[in-house]
Amino acid sequence: MIKIQMKEFDLEKTSRSGQCFRMNPVPGQEGRYALIAYGKYLEIEKGEDGFLFSCTQEEWEALWADYFDCGRDYRKIYKAVDKKDKYMQKAVTYGNGIRILKQEVFETTISFIISQQNNISRIKKCVESLCESFGEERYNYKGEKYYKFPTAERLARLSEQDLRGCNLGYRSRYILKSARMIAEGEINFAGLTGMTYEEARAELMKLCGVGIKVAECICLFALHHVDAFPVDTHIQTVLLKYYPEGFPFERYKGYAGILQQYAFYYDIYAKV
């Protein structure tokens, strides 16, 4: 375990915020969380002074520091919220500590195709089922088995029926088609990281089952385009109710997407 000082980082809130589906509490160990990403297994715990991570310093610097968005000052974002924007003030206070994770592009794409007309607990089950069925087996530092997220090439070779076995419903066809498009180079998937927000969003929307909302999620949660602003049913309600004059995108340029996540979290959990 290594110790890292991190401010504005709440494990529970981040894990429940609906942006990631493979970060969960470790059963029987209060306050400890496990996550699988980039093929690796990581456990995290809040210690006396700083967070404890089950990885080496090298791995932290090469992967996790970026994954947990350590280069960004979240306090600065909270402070930048308009004092008169009461709704957002409450949202950032309530969600204090939520970080936008930088997740793998393919995993995020498939996960958010699954997310449509679906709820978080079932999305998690679907994703886990997909990993157990078609992901590579690995062992964590405790000797327990876990599964990587399947590759596009692996999914591309399946049949729609294979995927239906993961309870994906009508999304099975979308996933199969998109995995094949990616595996066969029908869209410039590898090049997404080098594109602008608008370019990446347009490219992603060529995929089957990826509309504007899912594309925005991939831009925000995987490509870290922090101006991406996914509008789902919850955010739609919030916009109508609290921003009838329109959301101040210009005012919040450079972090609007991050505020979106706080608004989403506030809306689904605070019951206002």
Add this chain to the structure above:
DNA sequence: GGACAGGGTTACG
């Protein structure tokens, strides 16, 4: 128990 909705998208008219 049956109806209903859950972080949308596609494919029709």
Add this chain to the structure above:
DNA sequence: CGTAACCCTGTC
């Protein structure tokens, strides 16, 4: 361009 249909599961 509006809208029904899509699959499945948990919840009321």
